[in-house]
Structures are given as C-alpha cells and as structure tokens.
Amino acid sequence: MPHNNTSDSNDHPSPALITFEGVQKTYDGENLVVKDLNLTIRQGEFVTLLGPSGSGKTTCLMMLAGFEVPTSGDIFLREQRLNSVPPHKRNFGMVFQNYALFPHMTVEENIRYPLKTRKMPAAEADRKVARILDMIQLRDFAKRRPTQLSGGQQQRVALARSLVFEPQLVLMDEPLGALDKQLREQMQLEIKHIHDQLGLTVVFVTHDQSEALTMSDRVAVFNDGVIQQIDTPSNLYEHPANAFVAQFIGENNTLTGRIESVEGQQCRARFGDGFITGALIGPGLAVGDATRLSIRPERVKLNGSARQLPNRLQARVREFIYLGDHLRVRCELAGNDEFMARVPVDDFETGMQPGDMVELGWRDEDVRALNAS
Structure with missing residues (x-):
C-alpha cells in the first residue's frame, strides 16, 4: 500500500486517488526524463502538470495512462499498483490534442x-x-460527422467521449492546443465547469501557464524531470519557491543582487550600483548569498503612485506598449533594460515620453529574493 510522501503542502480532505512513489523514467538507460517523482493526486482534484518542452510532464501522463512503464518506482490507483496494468484495463478517460474521433x-x-x-x-x-x-x-x-464540425465542436465531442462512461480519472494532454485564443479560453471554462459538475478527477498537461492558472486546483511545475513546486495557482504566482517558477509563471522582472541582511522572513538585498531593497x-x-530578485510588473508603481513606497529609485523609460486596459512601460533599471511596469490606463500620466526619467517604487513584500541559479 502506498504511503503519502508528496512534495505538496495543500491539506485536502479527499482521499488519495493516484500516488507516484519514487518514479523514474529513462528511454536510453542514461538520461532520466523523470527523476524521483513523488506526487499524490486526490479524488475530485484538477491537477495540471505544467512545464516547458522536455520537462517530463507528458512522460508522467503517459506512464499514468499506461502507454509508458516506469523504469523504477511505483504508480498506485488507491491501493492497486498500476505499473503492469495495460491501458485499456485502467478505465481512464483520455483527451488528446488531435481529438482522435472516428x-x-x-x-x-x-x-x-x-x-x-x-x-x-x-x-x-x-x-x-x-x-x-x-x-x-x-x-x-448528434447526427453530424466530425468533418462537419468546427475544431471547438470536435474537441467537445472528444471530451464527451472521454467522460460518458464516468471514468474515475480523466487524462488530458494539451487538449486545447489546436484552438484559437478565444475558443481556447471558452473551452477552459467549459472543462472546469464539467469537472465541477461531475466531481471528476482530472490530470491535465499543458505548457501554457495562463491555462494552468485558470483551470487548476493545484499546478505541478516541472523542469528537467523534477517538480519544482506543486501548489495552488495563487501560491505559485505570489510565493514562487525558486527563480525558475517565478520566471515560468506569469510575467516577472528579475534583478541580480546579493543578500545584505536577514531578519526572520525579511531581508535587505543590494543590486545595481548600490541600490538596496x-x-x-x-x-x-x-x-552574502547571490540572489535573483523577483518583482511582478503590476506591483511596480510609477511617479506619483510610488511616492509613499519604501523602495524608490530612478529609471529611464524605453517604450510604451498599449494593451487596452493597461500599458506595459519598459524601463532601464540597474542594468536591466527589460524592466516592466504594468500601469492601468486610468493611472497613466499622459505626457510621459520614451527617454524620460521616472521614479519607480514597490513594497518590500512585493519582492522575493530567490536562488541565483
């Protein structure tokens, strides 16, 4: 019987449905595509495996589906060891990007x-x-053939086919990858609503971070065959465990620096030409450790909005990017000429030009000092 030695921190009352214990996978006997994976997926959860290409997320899904076998370690469905159970006997629903309709x-x-x-x-x-x-x-x-349907309709049929027999687990591999942006966003909400209505357990694979944040109860961020962090969408965004997660989830500014002092959970860090935050x-x-300081663009305030903030410094405006309800203001700050501030249109001070000097500011709690490598 599996024991629960997962890397997640989310106390959840539902029982474990799937457990990966020390799972490793290599295709060539030398390079591990998945390294020592310990993960619990609970009944009724929507868990997304997120990461760049080659990070191991799809291999995990394929091992769970039964199309790949772990090189070492075990996968359990409740108390049943799945390693040698063929795919058709697992009774899981599967949805792929290419629909695979007859x-x-x-x-x-x-x-x-x-x-x-x-x-x-x-x-x-x-x-x-x-x-x-x-x-x-x-x-x-109902009486039409797949060729008489749009891409979104075909994807709905593929989804329905995977759900109709009420499987205990539904596996989805980039199912919305072929759809245009608007339809994709609509389908994300539809899948989430169906998940809630039917109380399904879903394991979803994507490389699209906004998709993962929109749909999931928890997201496992993969890189180089290892889960870097598994957490709720808001915790991943607000409290990234390391620099990789901070960069991969949402838009992020990075400044390289060094830790000057530490007091409890707070620190002071020096960066650029003697700036301290x-x-x-x-x-x-x-x-004394090197660090990468992570600051989200929407947490960076400009000029008047920055005046009451504890960390203020001068930057040069390089570019304005208009995005309807907000502007992205690209600045040069402490040697980083891709430093972004996200400013709501209503708060934007007209008359600002590229080349102008502006005052940037942020709160201590909006900066995270993370690992440098």
Whole structure:
C-alpha cells in the first residue's frame, strides 16, 4: 500500500486517488526524463502538470495512462499498483490534442463507442449519451460527422467521449492546443465547469501557464524531470519557491543582487550600483548569498503612485506598449533594460515620453529574493 510522501503542502480532505512513489523514467538507460517523482493526486482534484518542452510532464501522463512503464518506482490507483496494468484495463478517460474521433461515425456514435465496448445496456447508454450531449451543448449536432464540425465542436465531442462512461480519472494532454485564443479560453471554462459538475478527477498537461492558472486546483511545475513546486495557482504566482517558477509563471522582472541582511522572513538585498531593497527571503538563502530578485510588473508603481513606497529609485523609460486596459512601460533599471511596469490606463500620466526619467517604487513584500541559479 502506498504511503503519502508528496512534495505538496495543500491539506485536502479527499482521499488519495493516484500516488507516484519514487518514479523514474529513462528511454536510453542514461538520461532520466523523470527523476524521483513523488506526487499524490486526490479524488475530485484538477491537477495540471505544467512545464516547458522536455520537462517530463507528458512522460508522467503517459506512464499514468499506461502507454509508458516506469523504469523504477511505483504508480498506485488507491491501493492497486498500476505499473503492469495495460491501458485499456485502467478505465481512464483520455483527451488528446488531435481529438482522435472516428470520421465514419456520427457525433452520437463517437460518444457511444466507449459504452458499446463496455457492453452497456442500450437504454442506459441512451440516457448517458443524451445527458453528455446536453452538457456539451451539441444535441442538435448528434447526427453530424466530425468533418462537419468546427475544431471547438470536435474537441467537445472528444471530451464527451472521454467522460460518458464516468471514468474515475480523466487524462488530458494539451487538449486545447489546436484552438484559437478565444475558443481556447471558452473551452477552459467549459472543462472546469464539467469537472465541477461531475466531481471528476482530472490530470491535465499543458505548457501554457495562463491555462494552468485558470483551470487548476493545484499546478505541478516541472523542469528537467523534477517538480519544482506543486501548489495552488495563487501560491505559485505570489510565493514562487525558486527563480525558475517565478520566471515560468506569469510575467516577472528579475534583478541580480546579493543578500545584505536577514531578519526572520525579511531581508535587505543590494543590486545595481548600490541600490538596496527590502524583500521576502526565499528558501536556503543567507547573508552574502547571490540572489535573483523577483518583482511582478503590476506591483511596480510609477511617479506619483510610488511616492509613499519604501523602495524608490530612478529609471529611464524605453517604450510604451498599449494593451487596452493597461500599458506595459519598459524601463532601464540597474542594468536591466527589460524592466516592466504594468500601469492601468486610468493611472497613466499622459505626457510621459520614451527617454524620460521616472521614479519607480514597490513594497518590500512585493519582492522575493530567490536562488541565483
């Protein structure tokens, strides 16, 4: 029976559904694609595996699906060891980016297919298909073939087919990658609503951080085969565990510096030509250590808004980027000419020009001193 030795910190009342214990994967016998993975996914959770290409997230999903076998370690479904259980006996729903619909079948027949293979009685199958067609709002399209549907509609059918047999776990591998931005955002909310309605457990793979933040209860950020941090979206954004997570989740400014003093969770750090800022200190750092200071653009205030703040310094404006409800102001600060401030349109002081000097400011608690490497 698995024991729970996960790296997450989120106390959750639901029982563990999936447990990875010391899982490693190598394809060539030398390079580990996944390194010593310990992870618990609880019943009813929406967990996203997020990371750049080659970080190990898709390999984890494929091992969970049964298409890949761990080189070492174990994967459990509750108390059952899954390592040698073939994919079709795991009874998981799967949704892929390419939809994988049967072109010769109608929408209804595609959705019914998993019920047919499970030899479900016709009346019960009819009821389940009708319910899921209503849920994805495609009842009027039931007799159409996939080629007569838009990309978004095809993706809904693929989703319905993976859900109709009420699997205990649904695995999704970049399922929205082929959709345009507006449709993608709409589908993110639809999948989340279906997850909530049916009480599903979902493991979702993406490299799109905004998608992960929008949909997930928890996000596991992968890099180089290792989970860097697993946490709620807000904790990942506000309290990144290291410099990689800070850079990968959301937009982020980085300044290189050195820790001058430490008091509890706070520190003072020196950067640029003798500038000093207060900051929250990250794990494992001490006085004298090199650090990367992480500041979100929306936490940086300009001119009048900066006057009451404890950390103020001069910067030169390089560029304005207009984005409708806000502007991104690119500045040169302490040798970083990509330092961004995000300013709501209503707060923007008109008359500011590229080349002007501005005063930037931020609060101590809006800066995190993180590992330098």
